[in-house]
Amino acid sequence: MKKLYSILLLTLVSLSGVAQQATQPAPASNASANPLQPYYVAIGFIVIVFILTIVVLVILVRTLNLLTTQLEKQRAEAAGKKYVPTPTWWQSLTRQLNDSVPVEEEASIEMAHSYDGIRELDNHLPPWWKWLFYGTIIFGIIYLVVYHVTDSLPLMQQEYETEVALAQVEQQKNMASKPQAAAIDESTLVYSADATIIGRGKExxxxxxxxxxxGSDGGxxxxxxxxxxxxxxxxxxxKNVFHTIKxxxxxxxxPAWGKAMSINDVRDVTFFVLSLQGTKPASPKAPQGELYKPEKSDSSKTQAAAK
Ligand code: HEC
Incomplete structure (x- = not known):
């Protein structure tokens, strides 16, 4: 009866699991829902069915065992013989794995020593232990051949190097897909009165x-x-202005704005600052520093000359 309750409980628990899973896909209509959710639900369902099947199978086998032992007992009684239960599958397995001598026969392997009444038995090494030991030897040989003789599989160091190389390729691909970000560098920057860049720079x-x-007008x-x-x-x-701002x-x-904003923003605001050359602010501050004479190649000259 106790068993029946526990099965019922198990079924209920697993069913509530299904119910929870089933309520979750409801918000699937919104775009941010995990696209793998149906698979999770399916996998959850399969696991529950699997567990239930195992529970049912175990119960069936135990009932069958009970019936057969009862039958054997009845037969033995009818034949007037003493009933000796046949060892279960588990009992014979553990016997094979441990190869230990049953307590009743221990006298046959007792060694001649006894220390303060503690006697020593000459048991075999348990077979499970021996198999494990042989297994490690076989594994060691295979490992040696695969990793150090034929070099069929990469060692940790090689694995690391391959991964680093792959990551570098990936990184280069990434850089290539963003040529703009890579190109912004004060040594290659050239000013042009590009209205979109200046507009973004103003923002x-x-x-x-x-x-x-x-000053809001740069004055x-x-x-x-x-x-x-x-x-x-x-x-x-x-080049100088970009450097000062960055x-x-x-x-x-x-402040060092290169730390607070993206390099694109630094470039854009630099363009905006240069576009202010020659404008007439409301209350200009007196000049500070040195007069800058643009180089021939510097196209901000046009701005300065326009003044
Ligand atoms: C907290 C005040 C402050 C803020 C905010 C600020 N600056 Fe400055 N900036 C200064 C000071 C002070 C100097 C002069 C530094 C010096 O004396 O060497 C300066 C210098 C500069 C120069 C160089 C001028 C020259 O004569 O060489 C540029 C260009 C510049 N700022 C641009 C910007 C831009 C663009 C921003 C906004 C992203 C900005 N600044 C925000 C205080 C500020």
Whole structure:
């Protein structure tokens, strides 16, 4: 009866598992639901069916065993013989695995010594132990041949190197798919009056409140210098300005923006700052630094010359 209860309980538990699984796919209509969910439900269902089948099989086998022993007992009684139960499958397996002498026959393997009444038996090594031991020897031979004689499988060091090489290939592919990010580098930057880049740069300027130190029109204030004139503390031209914005002049109060924003944003805001050249801010701060004379190749010259 106890058994019956536990089976019932098991069935209920597994059924509630199914119910839980079944309620989960409901939000599948929203796009973020895991696409593998139906598989999980199916696998869960299979596992439950599997467990139930095993439980039922075990119960069947035990009932069958009980019936056969009863039958054998009755037969033995009818024939007037003493009933000796046949060992179960499990009993014969453990006997084979352990090869131990039954307690009643221990006298046959008793050794001649006795220490304070503790006697020694001459049992065999248990076969399970011996098989395990032989197994390790066979495994060792196979391992040696496969990894060190024929070199059929890679060693850990080689596995590591292959994985690193694969990762490098993957990384290069990634870099190649984002040529822009890789290309932004002060040594190759060239300024052009590109309206989209300048537009994005203006957004970056506003969003990061550059105006709080440089004036909203770049004219400078009591903190930061005027960005619209031709005088620069750290050099004019795309390369110098990009460098100043990216790495900042931290000790003078100009943050290193390369750490706070993407390299694309730094480039865009640099373009915007250069586009301010020659504009007329409302209250320009007096020039600071040196007059920057653009190089021939520097196209920001057009901006400066326009003044
Ligand atoms: C907290 C105040 C502050 C903020 C915010 C700030 N700056 Fe500056 N910036 C300064 C100061 C101060 C200097 C001058 C550094 C010096 O004296 O060497 C400066 C210098 C510069 C220079 C170099 C000017 C020259 O003469 O060489 C550029 C370009 C510049 N800032 C751009 C920006 C941009 C773009 C932003 C927004 C992303 C920004 N700054 C935000 C304070 C600030």
């Amino acid at each position: 970056v300027f506003v969003k990061n409140a550059c105006g709080s130190c440089h 400078g204030n009591n903190i930061g210098p005027n960005l619209t004139d031709q005088y620069w503390l750290h050099g004019g031209g795309i 790495d900042g002049v931290v000790e003078k109060g100009m």
